[in-house]
Amino acid sequence: MLVGIVGKTNTGKSTFFTAATLIPVAIASYPFTTIKPNRGIGYLRTNCVCREFNVKDQPVNSSCVDGIRLIPVELIDCAGLVPGAWQGRGLGNQFLDEIRKADALIQIVDAAGATDIEGRLCEPGTHDPVKDVEFLDREIAMWLFQIVKKDWEKISRRAEGAKEDIITLLEDRLSGLAIKRSHIVQAVKKCDLDKDKPTSWTDDNLISFLHILRAISKPMIIAANKIDLPHAEENVERLRKTGYTVVPCCAEAEMALRRAAEKGLVSYKPGDTSFSVLRPQALTAEQKRGLEAIREKVLTRWKTTGVQDSINIAYFNLLNMITVYPVEDLDKLADHKGRTLPDVYLVPPGTTARQFAYVIHTELGEGFLYAIEARSKMKVGEEYLLKDRDVISIISTRKRA
Ligand SMILES: Nc1nc2c(ncn2[C@@H]2O[C@H](COP(=O)(O)OP(=O)(O)OP(=O)(O)O)[C@@H](O)[C@H]2O)c(=O)[nH]1
Ligand SMILES: [Mg+2]
Numbered sequence: 001m002l003v004g005i006v007g008k009t010n011t012g013k014s015t016f017f018t019a020a021t022l023i024p025v026a027i028a029s030y031p032f033t034t035i036k037p038n039r040g041i042g043y044l045r046t047n048c049v050c051r052e053f054n055v056k057d058q059p060v061n062s063s064c065v066d067g068i069r070l071i072p073v074e075l076i077d078c079a080g081l082v083p084g085a086w087q088g089r090g091l092g093n094q095f096l097d098e099i100r101k102a103d104a105l106i107q108i109v110d111a112a113g114a115t116d117i118e119g120r121l122c123e124p125g126t127h128d129p130v131k132d133v134e135f136l137d138r139e140i141a142m143w144l145f146q147i148v149k150k151d152w153e154k155i156s157r158r159a160e161g162a163k164e165d166i167i168t169l170l171e172d173r174l175s176g177l178a179i180k181r182s183h184i185v186q187a188v189k190k191c192d193l194d195k196d197k198p199t200s201w202t203d204d205n206l207i208s209f210l211h212i213l214r215a216i217s218k219p220m221i222i223a224a225n226k227i228d229l230p231h232a233e234e235n236v237e238r239l240r241k242t243g244y245t246v247v248p249c250c251a252e253a254e255m256a257l258r259r260a261a262e263k264g265l266v267s268y269k270p271g272d273t274s275f276s277v278l279r280p281q282a283l284t285a286e287q288k289r290g291l292e293a294i295r296e297k298v299l300t301r302w303k304t305t306g307v308q309d310s311i312n313i314a315y316f317n318l319l320n321m322i323t324v325y326p327v328e329d330l331d332k333l334a335d336h337k338g339r340t341l342p343d344v345y346l347v348p349p350g351t352t353a354r355q356f357a358y359v360i361h362t363e364l365g366e367g368f369l370y371a372i373e374a375r376s377k378m379k380v381g382e383e384y385l386l387k388d389r390d391v392i393s394i395i396s397t398r399k400r401a
Helices: 013-021 093-098 129-149 152-161 166-173 181-191 203-217 232-240 251-262 285-302 307-318 353-360 362-366
Strands: 002-006 038-047 063-065 068-077 104-110 220-225 246-248 322-327 345-347 368-373 378-380 390-396
Touching: 002 013, 002 307, 013 038, 013 068, 013 104, 013 220, 013 251, 013 307, 038 307, 068 307, 093 129, 104 129, 104 307, 129 166, 129 203, 129 232, 152 166, 166 181, 181 203, 220 232, 220 307, 232 246, 246 307, 251 285, 251 307, 322 353, 345 353, 353 362, 353 368, 353 390, 362 368, 362 390
Parallel strands: 002 068, 002 104, 104 220, 220 246, 322 390
Antiparallel strands: 038 068, 063 068, 322 345, 368 378, 368 390
């Protein structure tokens, strides 16, 4: 599962990406700083099961600090866009091509309204960020429209004439865009379009359908960034009226805290509600002022910087992913090397015990006999639907290589 960081140019996408991944990328206060997308690993913050089972874990594929399990996930920082990108304005379709593979989107909005519609700096409060949300929705829908419209006449006629299924034809047309058949079926239903008469769909019908298809196949939240600036607070409420989940955010603060934590200057984990200074003597007066401003303007007022919350919401609320801990030895909750709760996997809802075995290792899936759920110590079959925070041992005729 891949989450794309998208939005108008110059809103703080790359700052958000660096804050989440600690990968240094180009950040600047003018439009179109990012040209090629940046890909990197960020983390999901979850309460580890180690506390509940009262064990000291030895994480391998993730990390665990004070009972907080950080699970790696992939993020992509896209190039910014301006209205008309679908027709080639700004960096044009390049941005749009980057979101092909994204399963969910975090839209970074300049909530302070301190950048105009073209991403140029302006006085905070002079631009309406709701307009940015509206234009991004339209850009993506128009980009999809361009893809579908190319041979719409042909495929809609074919669907009616040869009685070929329009859903299948659309699925072919939209392949490679992380859009599933079930997404298309849902969108057609929601738009109340006659799937047996696609030649009757007008351009407007098609655009509304594609708008809904995007919302279903690439659900989105809004990170209302630059929350430290004047006018951001009033705009958060207005942004909420768009119907999207809005997370107040200060990417710059998260970046500063993560960097300071990496250098051992402060104690801070992504998503924490506060930080403590570990080495005050190593901080310059300016750094101290900066950190206190973060505490006052961001953490005291908004509880968190919003970066971690946005990533968690994208994976857990938009994509409904669940976490599952596989173990071999049920008594020690350990793997074959004796490491306690070594791994946690992020899987989609509806994953069965056997499908999960395949995720770990093909051979484990092929030789699947049954599984044991650690809390109840009950035997479960291949069709058992995994739940969030399950700790599970898979018994298979074939061992892991
Ligand atoms: N005040 C404030 N400024 C921020 C925040 N996050 C980012 N910025 C500033 O916003 C400007 C743009 O940041 P970038 O991260 O380069 O923005 P971008 O959206 O990646 O821009 P493009 O790649 O050009 O589309 C920079 O001057 C950042 O320092 C924030 O939380 N608060
Ligand atoms: Mg950028």
